[in-house]
Each structure stands twice: as structure tokens, then as C-alpha cells.
Amino acid sequence: MENLPNILKNEPAFRKKQIYKAWFDLNINRYEKISTLSLALREKLKNIPWLTVKLKTLQTSKTEHTSKALLELTDGEVIETVLMGRDNKKEDKPAELRYTICVSTQVGCPMNCAFCATGKMGFKRNLTTEEIVDQYRYWQKWLGKKGKIDNIVLMGQGEPLLNYDNVKNALNILLDNTDIGPRKITLSTAGVPSAMEKMIEDKEFPTVRFALSLHSATENTRTKLMPSHQKDFLKFLIE
Ligand code: SF4
Incomplete structure (x- = not known):
């Protein structure tokens, strides 16, 4: 299975910041729910464990x-x-x-x-x-x-x-x-x-x-x- 650092390797710094911010939002419990990310990126992240x-x-x-x-x-x-x-x-x-x-x-x-x-x-x-x-x-x-x-x-x-x-x-x-x-x-x-x-x-x-x-x-x-x-x-x- 792909891991998060690999998937984010070529993403711009602001994308990583969006993800880090979402980690601390207690209302979000999986990557697919981060609405600020593109659908394509959310699809890539969907099998990554949230914790x-x-x-x-x-x-x-x-x-x-x-x-x-x-x-x-x-x-x-x-x-x-x-x-x-x-x-x-x-x-x-x-x-x-x-x-x-x-x-x-x-x-x-x-x-x-x-x-x-x-x-x-x-x-x-x-x-x-x-x-x-x-x-x-x-x-x-x-x-x-x-x-x-x-x-x-x-x-x-x-x-x-x-x-x-x-x-x-x-x-x-x-x-x-x-x-x-x-x-x-x-x-x-x-x-x-x-x-x-x-x-x-x-x-x-x-x-x-x-x-x-x-x-x-x-x-x-x-x-x-x-x-x-x-x-x-x-x-x-x-x-
Ligand atoms: S106290 Fe234990 S954990 Fe801390 S540096 Fe020494 S061996 Fe490592």
C-alpha cells in the first residue's frame, strides 16, 4: 500500500499544510473528507489510515x-x-x-x-x-x-x-x-x-x-x- 509521504512527495507545500490542518480537526476522520483537496488527491489518499x-x-x-x-x-x-x-x-x-x-x-x-x-x-x-x-x-x-x-x-x-x-x-x-x-x-x-x-x-x-x-x-x-x-x-x- 502507498504511504502518505510517497503520495505527497510531489504535492506543493500548501497541500501538505491543508492535510496537516485537517489532522487536528476532530470533525474529520478520513482523508476523503478533506474538502479543500482535489477529488483526484482524495481518491489517492482514501486507503491511507487516518491515524x-x-x-x-x-x-x-x-x-x-x-x-x-x-x-x-x-x-x-x-x-x-x-x-x-x-x-x-x-x-x-x-x-x-x-x-x-x-x-x-x-x-x-x-x-x-x-x-x-x-x-x-x-x-x-x-x-x-x-x-x-x-x-x-x-x-x-x-x-x-x-x-x-x-x-x-x-x-x-x-x-x-x-x-x-x-x-x-x-x-x-x-x-x-x-x-x-x-x-x-x-x-x-x-x-x-x-x-x-x-x-x-x-x-x-x-x-x-x-x-x-x-x-x-x-x-x-x-x-x-x-x-x-x-x-x-x-x-x-x-x-
Ligand atoms: S533513558 Fe531510555 S529511552 Fe531515554 S535515552 Fe536512555 S535508553 Fe533511551
């Missing part, structure tokens, strides 16, 4: 504020994503729930941190741009009008900076099509110096918050905990 993830298992906390979903991808691989609710109490208004979602960026992870179950799985593949965005779309659809996602943390399975292009595209799509601003999105990394340098220079990389898992400020201990630690990383970090 690239589907629920495998869901666990919800007693307070019902936190849920963890295992999502199955179209090739049968499975990833984890978490929804965390919190009261947004304002003095004179009733409390309303706001949500943070924790998003995965890879199936498995090659960084092999000693304390991490995902690291033990090894690395299977990078998530596509759609699969990253679809974790947000999955939760927003699940919540419906009951709640609003206003924070995204890239702290799920995988090292985001090892999936640089797809993470960058996904973040730009989320920023363009939701009212979540860059300061409400956090990219968390175990530290990939080459990608960190690239990100600083890259004008198209959105100015989201950046979190680094340090775990230890000495090279020896950090190397034991995080075998991906590169020599002189701490010096690089200070500079």
Missing part, C-alpha cells in the same frame, strides 16, 4: 488523571505514550483539568542507559513524523471535549535527537496547528553532541524547551549509567 497508531492496552490511575497507552503502529511495532492531567485552579473559577502528554520518538532506543527498560529492548526504528504527531492526535481524540492538552514532553521511548528530522517536522506541525507554544514543549535528551550543535545552528528547529538528563557530573559515573556518554561531553556542555 497511524491504534490502542493496544490502556492503564488508568485511580484518580483517572493519568493514563498510559500502548499504541500499535501500522507495522505491528508498539510504543508507549502517557497522558497526565492536573488541576488548573484559578482563584474565582472552578478547577479544570489540563493535560501534559509524554511522547515517544523511537521504537526502542539505542542509548542503552543502565536504569531504563526501553534501553534494554534495543533499537528497532525511528518513528515517522506522522507517528510522533499521532500520539498527540490520539490523546486529543480520546479526551474529546473533556480536556485540553497544553504541554508536550518528548520523554517517552527513544532519543529524540537521534531522530532529528522527523522530530523537527513533528514539532513544527504541532506548533503550526495547535495553540501550544514552544515554551510548552520540552525536548528531553540523554545528550547527542553533534545533534545539539546542529540544532543550535538550525533556524528551522523550533525554539522549544530543552532538558538534558545529566545523571552524574563525573565522566566515570556518567559513562557507567549512560554508555552513550561521549568523552569530554561535560566539557562540551559547559562550553
